[in-house]
Amino acid sequence: MKATLILLFSFFVLSCQTGLDHQPFTASANWSQESDFPAIGIQIQNARIKKSVSISKLADATGLSEQNIKHIESNKAMPTRETLVEIQKILDCDIVLDAI
Secondary structure, three states: OHHHHHHHHHHHHHHHHHOOOEEEOOOOOOHHHHOOOOOHHHHHHHHHHHOOOOHHHHHHHHOOOHHHHHHHHOOOEEEOHHHHHHHHHHHOOOOOOOOO
């Protein structure tokens, strides 16, 4: 579990340092299965659906493309910290990164 957290933290820091809207999801595809929490993309998708916000509206509100939102929701891309905070504000939800 500690190795997973270190990997996720390193990946998160790397994605924040690049300044890109998203990074390819290079962490282990199974990392979310080791956690008690759903992957970030699933949490975002669930919150978006619960709030009845379309992908198009979320894309417009964040300044990302619809394709980027789809990639984030399918865990093919990781949002930057700033984008994640913005999505949380827009959807009025909390996103759990991982258990400690």
